[in-house]
Amino acid sequence: MLNFFITTERDRREAASIERRRAREEERKKRLFNPRVRLIGIDAAALKQQVEEKRQRDAENKNVDKIFLDQLKKADEVALILERKEKEERAKIQQEINNFRKNYQKPEDRREFDLNDPEFKKKQLPCRTHDDDPRLGISAAQKFEGEDLASDQRRKLQNEEVKSWLEQQMRERANADKEQRVAEDAYKAAVIARDQRAIELDMLEKECRKKILESAMKFNRALADEKLCEKQKAEKENTEDNWADICNFLNSDLMTENPDVAVSNVPGKKIANAYKGLTAAEQMAFRKEQLQQIEEMKQRKELELRRSREMDAYFDGTQQTIYMLDQEMLLKEKERKKKLAEENLRLAEEQKSRRRFLDKVVYSNIPSDEFYDQFNRTVR
Numbered sequence: 001m002l003n004f005f006i007t008t009e010r011d012r013r014e015a016a017s018i019e020r021r022r023a024r025e026e027e028r029k030k031r032l033f034n035p036r037v038r039l040i041g042i043d044a045a046a047l048k049q050q051v052e053e054k055r056q057r058d059a060e061n062k063n064v065d066k067i068f069l070d071q072l073k074k075a076d077e078v079a080l081i082l083e084r085k086e087k088e089e090r091a092k093i094q095q096e097i098n099n100f101r102k103n104y105q106k107p108e109d110r111r112e113f114d115l116n117d118p119e120f121k122k123k124q125l126p127c128r129t130h131d132d133d134p135r136l137g138i139s140a141a142q143k144f145e146g147e148d149l150a151s152d153q154r155r156k157l158q159n160e161e162v163k164s165w166l167e168q169q170m171r172e173r174a175n176a177d178k179e180q181r182v183a184e185d186a187y188k189a190a191v192i193a194r195d196q197r198a199i200e201l202d203m204l205e206k207e208c209r210k211k212i213l214e215s216a217m218k219f220n221r222a223l224a225d226e227k228l229c230e231k232q233k234a235e236k237e238n239t240e241d242n243w244a245d246i247c248n249f250l251n252s253d254l255m256t257e258n259p260d261v262a263v264s265n266v267p268g269k270k271i272a273n274a275y276k277g278l279t280a281a282e283q284m285a286f287r288k289e290q291l292q293q294i295e296e297m298k299q300r301k302e303l304e305l306r307r308s309r310e311m312d313a314y315f316d317g318t319q320q321t322i323y324m325l326d327q328e329m330l331l332k333e334k335e336r337k338k339k340l341a342e343e344n345l346r347l348a349e350e351q352k353s354r355r356r357f358l359d360k361v362v363y364s365n366i367p368s369d370e371f372y373d374q375f376n377r378t379v380r
Contacts, residue, residue, distance in 0.1 A: 127140075128140075129151070129154075129155065129158075132151075
Protein backbone atom coordinates (compact mmCIF):
# COMPACT_ATOMS: atom_id res chain seq x y z
CA MET A 1 0.00 0.00 0.00
CA LEU A 2 1.35 3.41 -0.97
CA ASN A 3 1.75 6.11 1.68
CA PHE A 4 1.24 9.63 0.30
CA PHE A 5 2.41 12.60 2.35
CA ILE A 6 -0.50 15.03 2.77
CA THR A 7 0.45 18.61 3.65
CA THR A 8 -1.75 20.05 6.34
CA GLU A 9 -2.26 23.65 7.45
CA ARG A 10 -0.02 23.04 10.48
CA ASP A 11 2.80 21.78 8.22
CA ARG A 12 2.51 24.89 6.07
CA ARG A 13 2.65 27.18 9.11
CA GLU A 14 5.74 25.37 10.45
CA ALA A 15 7.44 25.57 7.04
CA ALA A 16 6.67 29.31 6.86
CA SER A 17 8.03 29.79 10.40
CA ILE A 18 11.23 27.89 9.55
CA GLU A 19 11.67 29.96 6.39
CA ARG A 20 11.23 33.22 8.36
CA ARG A 21 13.82 32.14 10.96
CA ARG A 22 16.20 31.17 8.18
CA ALA A 23 15.76 34.58 6.48
CA ARG A 24 16.37 36.39 9.80
CA GLU A 25 19.49 34.27 10.38
CA GLU A 26 20.86 35.17 6.94
CA GLU A 27 20.14 38.86 7.53
CA ARG A 28 21.87 38.67 10.93
CA LYS A 29 24.92 37.02 9.32
CA LYS A 30 25.16 39.80 6.74
CA ARG A 31 24.96 42.39 9.49
CA LEU A 32 27.45 40.77 11.91
CA PHE A 33 29.96 39.51 9.34
CA ASN A 34 30.18 42.91 7.67
CA PRO A 35 33.26 44.68 9.18
CA ARG A 36 32.08 48.09 8.10
CA VAL A 37 28.78 47.83 9.94
CA ARG A 38 30.25 45.99 12.94
CA LEU A 39 33.16 48.42 13.50
CA ILE A 40 31.87 51.75 12.21
CA GLY A 41 28.15 51.42 12.93
CA ILE A 42 25.11 52.46 10.98
CA ASP A 43 25.16 54.93 8.09
CA ALA A 44 23.74 58.11 9.63
CA ALA A 45 23.60 59.94 6.29
CA ALA A 46 21.65 57.10 4.68
CA LEU A 47 19.28 56.96 7.66
CA LYS A 48 18.81 60.72 7.48
CA GLN A 49 18.08 60.45 3.78
CA GLN A 50 15.63 57.62 4.44
CA VAL A 51 13.89 59.72 7.13
CA GLU A 52 13.67 62.65 4.69
CA GLU A 53 12.31 60.39 1.95
CA LYS A 54 9.75 58.95 4.38
CA ARG A 55 8.73 62.46 5.41
CA GLN A 56 8.30 63.42 1.75
CA ARG A 57 6.30 60.25 1.09
CA ASP A 58 4.11 61.00 4.11
CA ALA A 59 3.57 64.55 2.86
CA GLU A 60 2.72 63.26 -0.62
CA ASN A 61 0.38 60.64 0.88
CA LYS A 62 -1.31 63.33 2.99
CA ASN A 63 -1.67 65.52 -0.10
CA VAL A 64 -3.11 62.60 -2.07
CA ASP A 65 -5.44 61.76 0.82
CA LYS A 66 -6.54 65.39 0.99
CA ILE A 67 -7.21 65.48 -2.76
CA PHE A 68 -9.05 62.15 -2.48
CA LEU A 69 -11.15 63.48 0.42
CA ASP A 70 -11.96 66.65 -1.54
CA GLN A 71 -12.99 64.55 -4.55
CA LEU A 72 -14.95 62.26 -2.23
CA LYS A 73 -16.76 65.23 -0.70
CA LYS A 74 -17.58 66.59 -4.15
CA ALA A 75 -18.78 63.15 -5.23
CA ASP A 76 -20.90 62.91 -2.06
CA GLU A 77 -22.42 66.33 -2.73
CA VAL A 78 -23.16 65.37 -6.33
CA ALA A 79 -24.59 62.04 -5.13
CA LEU A 80 -26.80 63.83 -2.58
CA ILE A 81 -28.02 66.27 -5.24
CA LEU A 82 -28.72 63.41 -7.66
CA GLU A 83 -30.42 61.40 -4.90
CA ARG A 84 -32.59 64.39 -3.99
CA LYS A 85 -33.50 64.90 -7.65
CA GLU A 86 -34.22 61.20 -8.01
CA LYS A 87 -36.49 61.28 -4.93
CA GLU A 88 -38.31 64.29 -6.32
CA GLU A 89 -38.72 62.59 -9.69
CA ARG A 90 -39.90 59.40 -8.00
CA ALA A 91 -42.38 61.34 -5.88
CA LYS A 92 -43.62 63.17 -8.96
CA ILE A 93 -43.97 59.94 -10.93
CA GLN A 94 -45.70 58.26 -7.96
CA GLN A 95 -48.11 61.19 -7.70
CA GLU A 96 -48.89 60.96 -11.40
CA ILE A 97 -49.40 57.18 -11.07
CA ASN A 98 -51.75 57.71 -8.13
CA ASN A 99 -53.70 60.33 -10.06
CA PHE A 100 -53.95 58.00 -13.07
CA ARG A 101 -55.13 55.16 -10.85
CA LYS A 102 -57.61 57.42 -9.14
CA ASN A 103 -59.06 58.70 -12.41
CA TYR A 104 -58.73 55.76 -14.83
CA GLN A 105 -58.23 52.65 -12.68
CA LYS A 106 -61.09 52.75 -10.23
CA PRO A 107 -61.82 49.59 -8.23
CA GLU A 108 -65.30 49.19 -9.71
CA ASP A 109 -63.81 49.22 -13.25
CA ARG A 110 -61.50 46.28 -12.61
CA ARG A 111 -62.13 42.89 -14.08
CA GLU A 112 -61.81 41.08 -10.71
CA PHE A 113 -63.92 43.61 -8.77
CA ASP A 114 -66.62 41.03 -8.20
CA LEU A 115 -64.20 39.07 -6.02
CA ASN A 116 -63.55 42.07 -3.73
CA ASP A 117 -66.91 43.80 -4.01
CA PRO A 118 -68.22 44.65 -0.52
CA GLU A 119 -71.76 44.51 -1.94
CA PHE A 120 -71.17 41.04 -3.36
CA LYS A 121 -73.59 39.36 -0.95
CA LYS A 122 -76.31 41.78 -1.91
CA LYS A 123 -75.71 41.40 -5.63
CA GLN A 124 -75.31 37.62 -5.80
CA LEU A 125 -78.18 35.35 -6.76
CA PRO A 126 -80.11 33.60 -4.02
CA CYS A 127 -79.57 29.95 -3.37
CA ARG A 128 -82.74 29.08 -5.29
CA THR A 129 -84.28 31.19 -8.05
CA HIS A 130 -86.81 28.76 -9.36
CA ASP A 131 -87.76 25.13 -9.25
CA ASP A 132 -85.64 24.21 -12.28
CA ASP A 133 -82.50 26.01 -11.04
CA PRO A 134 -79.55 23.91 -12.32
CA ARG A 135 -77.43 24.94 -9.30
CA LEU A 136 -79.59 22.87 -6.97
CA GLY A 137 -78.32 19.37 -6.53
CA ILE A 138 -79.80 16.31 -4.96
CA SER A 139 -78.55 17.21 -1.47
CA ALA A 140 -79.05 20.99 -1.73
CA ALA A 141 -82.11 20.88 0.56
CA GLN A 142 -83.54 23.85 -1.38
CA LYS A 143 -86.08 22.16 -3.60
CA PHE A 144 -89.06 20.31 -2.24
CA GLU A 145 -92.03 18.83 -3.95
CA GLY A 146 -94.95 21.25 -4.21
CA GLU A 147 -93.01 24.51 -3.59
CA ASP A 148 -92.50 27.78 -5.56
CA LEU A 149 -95.42 27.72 -7.94
CA ALA A 150 -94.85 31.39 -9.02
CA SER A 151 -91.26 30.95 -10.13
CA ASP A 152 -91.94 32.09 -13.71
CA GLN A 153 -93.63 35.31 -12.62
CA ARG A 154 -90.87 36.04 -10.11
CA ARG A 155 -88.24 35.40 -12.76
CA LYS A 156 -89.97 37.81 -15.10
CA LEU A 157 -90.06 40.50 -12.46
CA GLN A 158 -86.43 39.97 -11.69
CA ASN A 159 -85.51 40.23 -15.35
CA GLU A 160 -87.39 43.50 -15.66
CA GLU A 161 -85.67 44.82 -12.54
CA VAL A 162 -82.27 43.85 -13.89
CA LYS A 163 -83.18 45.45 -17.22
CA SER A 164 -84.15 48.68 -15.46
CA TRP A 165 -80.90 48.65 -13.51
CA LEU A 166 -78.92 48.20 -16.68
CA GLU A 167 -80.76 51.00 -18.44
CA GLN A 168 -80.19 53.28 -15.45
CA GLN A 169 -76.46 52.46 -15.44
CA MET A 170 -76.30 53.11 -19.19
CA ARG A 171 -78.01 56.48 -18.74
CA GLU A 172 -75.66 57.39 -15.89
CA ARG A 173 -72.66 56.34 -17.93
CA ALA A 174 -73.86 58.35 -20.92
CA ASN A 175 -74.46 61.41 -18.72
CA ALA A 176 -71.00 61.03 -17.17
CA ASP A 177 -69.42 60.76 -20.63
CA LYS A 178 -71.34 63.80 -21.79
CA GLU A 179 -70.27 65.82 -18.74
CA GLN A 180 -66.68 64.74 -19.26
CA ARG A 181 -66.79 65.81 -22.93
CA VAL A 182 -68.29 69.15 -21.92
CA ALA A 183 -65.58 69.63 -19.31
CA GLU A 184 -62.87 68.73 -21.83
CA ASP A 185 -64.33 71.13 -24.39
CA ALA A 186 -64.45 73.88 -21.77
CA TYR A 187 -60.85 73.17 -20.79
CA LYS A 188 -59.72 73.25 -24.43
CA ALA A 189 -61.56 76.52 -24.98
CA ALA A 190 -59.94 77.98 -21.83
CA VAL A 191 -56.50 76.86 -23.01
CA ILE A 192 -57.05 78.33 -26.48
CA ALA A 193 -58.27 81.62 -24.94
CA ARG A 194 -55.31 81.69 -22.61
CA ASP A 195 -52.84 81.08 -25.48
CA GLN A 196 -54.55 83.77 -27.58
CA ARG A 197 -54.33 86.21 -24.68
CA ALA A 198 -50.65 85.35 -24.18
CA ILE A 199 -49.99 86.00 -27.89
CA GLU A 200 -51.76 89.35 -27.70
CA LEU A 201 -49.82 90.33 -24.57
CA ASP A 202 -46.56 89.29 -26.22
CA MET A 203 -47.35 91.41 -29.26
CA LEU A 204 -48.20 94.39 -27.03
CA GLU A 205 -44.97 93.91 -25.09
CA LYS A 206 -42.92 93.77 -28.31
CA GLU A 207 -44.61 96.93 -29.57
CA CYS A 208 -43.91 98.72 -26.28
CA ARG A 209 -40.28 97.62 -26.36
CA LYS A 210 -39.94 98.78 -29.94
CA LYS A 211 -41.29 102.25 -29.05
CA ILE A 212 -39.04 102.43 -25.98
CA LEU A 213 -35.99 101.48 -28.08
CA GLU A 214 -36.86 104.12 -30.70
CA SER A 215 -37.21 106.77 -27.98
CA ALA A 216 -33.92 105.68 -26.40
CA MET A 217 -32.17 105.81 -29.81
CA LYS A 218 -33.46 109.34 -30.45
CA PHE A 219 -32.39 110.45 -26.98
CA ASN A 220 -28.93 108.86 -27.37
CA ARG A 221 -28.51 110.44 -30.81
CA ALA A 222 -29.37 113.87 -29.45
CA LEU A 223 -27.08 113.32 -26.47
CA ALA A 224 -24.24 112.22 -28.78
CA ASP A 225 -24.68 115.33 -30.96
CA GLU A 226 -24.62 117.52 -27.86
CA LYS A 227 -21.47 115.78 -26.54
CA LEU A 228 -19.80 116.15 -29.98
CA CYS A 229 -20.48 119.88 -30.01
CA GLU A 230 -19.13 120.23 -26.46
CA LYS A 231 -16.06 118.18 -27.39
CA GLN A 232 -15.36 120.32 -30.49
CA LYS A 233 -15.78 123.48 -28.41
CA ALA A 234 -13.43 122.15 -25.71
CA GLU A 235 -10.84 121.11 -28.31
CA LYS A 236 -10.98 124.58 -29.88
CA GLU A 237 -10.50 126.25 -26.49
CA ASN A 238 -7.68 123.85 -25.61
CA THR A 239 -5.92 124.60 -28.93
CA GLU A 240 -6.16 128.36 -28.32
CA ASP A 241 -4.83 127.92 -24.77
CA ASN A 242 -1.92 125.81 -26.05
CA TRP A 243 -0.95 128.40 -28.64
CA ALA A 244 -1.08 131.12 -25.97
CA ASP A 245 1.12 129.01 -23.66
CA ILE A 246 3.62 128.39 -26.47
CA CYS A 247 3.86 132.10 -27.26
CA ASN A 248 4.26 133.03 -23.60
CA PHE A 249 6.93 130.34 -23.14
CA LEU A 250 8.93 131.47 -26.18
CA ASN A 251 8.92 135.07 -24.92
CA SER A 252 9.70 134.13 -21.32
CA ASP A 253 12.98 134.86 -19.46
CA LEU A 254 13.76 131.15 -19.51
CA MET A 255 13.94 130.92 -23.29
CA THR A 256 15.54 134.35 -23.76
CA GLU A 257 18.15 133.40 -21.08
CA ASN A 258 18.07 136.69 -19.22
CA PRO A 259 20.91 136.54 -16.64
CA ASP A 260 19.34 139.21 -14.45
CA VAL A 261 16.51 136.87 -13.56
CA ALA A 262 18.88 134.48 -11.70
CA VAL A 263 20.19 137.22 -9.32
CA SER A 264 18.99 136.62 -5.77
CA ASN A 265 18.42 139.11 -2.98
CA VAL A 266 20.95 137.17 -0.87
CA PRO A 267 24.54 138.12 -1.80
CA GLY A 268 26.49 135.33 -3.49
CA LYS A 269 23.34 133.27 -4.15
CA LYS A 270 21.60 132.34 -7.40
CA ILE A 271 18.02 131.36 -8.11
CA ALA A 272 18.30 127.70 -9.18
CA ASN A 273 15.25 127.50 -11.43
CA ALA A 274 16.25 130.65 -13.34
CA TYR A 275 20.04 130.06 -13.49
CA LYS A 276 21.38 129.92 -17.09
CA GLY A 277 25.11 129.36 -16.57
CA LEU A 278 28.34 131.14 -15.59
CA THR A 279 29.42 134.54 -16.79
CA ALA A 280 32.84 135.08 -18.44
CA ALA A 281 34.39 136.34 -15.18
CA GLU A 282 32.96 133.40 -13.24
CA GLN A 283 34.27 130.97 -15.86
CA MET A 284 37.82 132.48 -15.61
CA ALA A 285 37.75 132.21 -11.80
CA PHE A 286 36.49 128.62 -12.03
CA ARG A 287 39.24 127.70 -14.54
CA LYS A 288 41.90 129.24 -12.29
CA GLU A 289 40.64 127.21 -9.35
CA GLN A 290 40.72 124.04 -11.47
CA LEU A 291 44.38 124.66 -12.53
CA GLN A 292 45.34 125.21 -8.89
CA GLN A 293 43.66 121.92 -7.91
CA ILE A 294 45.47 120.10 -10.75
CA GLU A 295 48.84 121.43 -9.51
CA GLU A 296 48.07 120.36 -5.92
CA MET A 297 47.02 116.88 -7.12
CA LYS A 298 50.26 116.55 -9.14
CA GLN A 299 52.35 117.38 -6.07
CA ARG A 300 50.30 114.92 -3.98
CA LYS A 301 50.92 112.15 -6.54
CA GLU A 302 54.70 112.85 -6.58
CA LEU A 303 54.77 112.63 -2.77
CA GLU A 304 52.82 109.34 -2.85
CA LEU A 305 55.18 107.94 -5.54
CA ARG A 306 58.26 108.81 -3.44
CA ARG A 307 56.72 107.15 -0.40
CA SER A 308 55.83 104.08 -2.47
CA ARG A 309 59.46 103.79 -3.65
CA GLU A 310 60.73 104.01 -0.09
CA MET A 311 58.24 101.31 1.03
CA ASP A 312 59.29 99.07 -1.89
CA ALA A 313 62.95 99.40 -0.91
CA TYR A 314 62.06 98.55 2.69
CA PHE A 315 60.03 95.53 1.60
CA ASP A 316 62.87 94.33 -0.68
CA GLY A 317 65.32 94.40 2.24
CA THR A 318 62.85 92.58 4.45
CA GLN A 319 62.26 89.91 1.77
CA GLN A 320 66.01 89.37 1.40
CA THR A 321 66.38 88.86 5.14
CA ILE A 322 63.46 86.43 5.20
CA TYR A 323 64.93 84.50 2.24
CA MET A 324 68.24 84.06 4.07
CA LEU A 325 66.46 82.85 7.20
CA ASP A 326 64.42 80.38 5.08
CA GLN A 327 67.58 78.98 3.52
CA GLU A 328 69.10 78.46 6.93
CA MET A 329 65.95 76.69 8.17
CA LEU A 330 65.91 74.47 5.05
CA LEU A 331 69.49 73.36 5.78
CA LYS A 332 68.56 72.52 9.37
CA GLU A 333 65.43 70.62 8.20
CA LYS A 334 67.53 68.68 5.69
CA GLU A 335 69.97 67.63 8.43
CA ARG A 336 67.06 66.58 10.68
CA LYS A 337 65.45 64.48 7.93
CA LYS A 338 68.81 62.81 7.24
CA LYS A 339 69.19 61.83 10.90
CA LEU A 340 65.56 60.64 10.99
CA ALA A 341 66.12 58.45 7.92
CA GLU A 342 69.17 56.86 9.51
CA GLU A 343 67.16 56.19 12.68
CA ASN A 344 64.32 54.66 10.62
CA LEU A 345 66.79 52.36 8.81
CA ARG A 346 68.13 51.20 12.14
CA LEU A 347 64.64 50.54 13.48
CA ALA A 348 63.70 48.70 10.26
CA GLU A 349 66.68 46.40 10.66
CA GLU A 350 65.71 45.73 14.27
CA GLN A 351 62.09 45.01 13.23
CA LYS A 352 63.24 42.62 10.47
CA SER A 353 65.43 40.79 12.96
CA ARG A 354 62.57 40.55 15.44
CA ARG A 355 60.17 39.30 12.72
CA ARG A 356 62.67 36.64 11.60
CA PHE A 357 62.95 35.52 15.21
CA LEU A 358 59.15 35.35 15.58
CA ASP A 359 58.64 33.52 12.28
CA LYS A 360 61.41 30.94 12.88
CA VAL A 361 61.17 30.47 16.65
CA VAL A 362 57.90 31.74 18.13
CA TYR A 363 55.40 31.17 15.25
CA SER A 364 56.83 27.94 13.95
CA ASN A 365 53.52 26.06 14.46
CA ILE A 366 51.31 27.69 11.76
CA PRO A 367 47.60 26.71 11.96
CA SER A 368 45.96 25.28 8.84
CA ASP A 369 42.86 26.55 6.95
CA GLU A 370 40.64 24.08 8.78
CA PHE A 371 41.45 25.87 12.05
CA TYR A 372 40.19 29.21 10.69
CA ASP A 373 37.18 27.73 8.92
CA GLN A 374 35.60 26.62 12.20
CA PHE A 375 34.99 30.29 13.17
CA ASN A 376 32.19 32.65 11.95
CA ARG A 377 29.96 29.79 10.96
CA THR A 378 26.97 31.01 12.96
CA VAL A 379 25.85 34.20 14.69
CA ARG A 380 24.95 32.48 17.96
